[in-house]
Amino acid sequence: MSPPIAFEIRRRTLLASSAAAAMSVAAQRPAAAKTPAVPAPETRTVTLNVNGTARQIAVDTRTTLLDALRETLHLTGTKKGCDHGQCGACTCTVNGARINSCLSLAVMHDGDEIGTIEGIGTPEALDPMQAAFVKHDGFQCGYCTPGQIQSAHAVLDEIRAGIPSHATGDLTAAIALTDAEIRERMSGNLCRCGAYANILAAITEVAEQDA
Numbered sequence: 001m002s003p004p005i006a007f008e009i010r011r012r013t014l015l016a017s018s019a020a021a022a023m024s025v026a027a028q029r030p031a032a033a034k035t036p037a038v039p040a041p042e043t044r045t046v047t048l049n050v051n052g053t054a055r056q057i058a059v060d061t062r063t064t065l066l067d068a069l070r071e072t073l074h075l076t077g078t079k080k081g082c083d084h085g086q087c088g089a090c091t092c093t094v095n096g097a098r099i100n101s102c103l104s105l106a107v108m109h110d111g112d113e114i115g116t117i118e119g120i121g122t123p124e125a126l127d128p129m130q131a132a133f134v135k136h137d138g139f140q141c142g143y144c145t146p147g148q149i150q151s152a153h154a155v156l157d158e159i160r161a162g163i164p165s166h167a168t169g170d171l172t173a174a175i176a177l178t179d180a181e182i183r184e185r186m187s188g189n190l191c192r193c194g195a196y197a198n199i200l201a202a203i204t205e206v207a208e209q210d211a
Helices: 011-028 065-072 128-135 145-160 179-185 196-210
Strands: 043-050 053-060 091-094 097-100 113-115
Touching: 053 065, 065 091, 091 145, 097 145, 128 145, 128 196, 145 179, 145 196, 179 196
Parallel strands: 043 113
Antiparallel strands: 043 053, 091 097, 091 113
């Protein structure tokens, strides 16, 4: 009977066989799909009449009105808070009506009249609402204040125009300027510092001066 044949595994032989096996497996794999090219962003030129001045800008069609105001026109008074339409820090007016500018695309407002906090008073000549906020300490950190003031003006305009809110009891009578009316109408503007009572006092004072 012949003696068994002894096999000796050498390092060079092992490495060569391992490499060959790896190459064989790789060759059997399907070629990776090519990543589709990302289309270039679409831009459009729009004219925004901001605080009485026509401003023509070219923007990505996905740009919000908020970002167009802040990043393109450098009107940084309008603040970016939640960027989800929940805090009211970005409140501005479009054709006289207040909106959350973070939820609206700039291209939707070609030719519209846009109002921002920069168009309300100056440090040397404050608007009555701004002066009332200072007098009643209607802010602490101040981040939400531009949106609060924009909304406060709109609230008084809405009440004068007879536009009801969820707090309006009698839809057939003139709307009374009550704390409940003001609080309900201002509920979309959050103040994380909690200056709500002072904000209410400021708005009430201006409303009484205008009465």
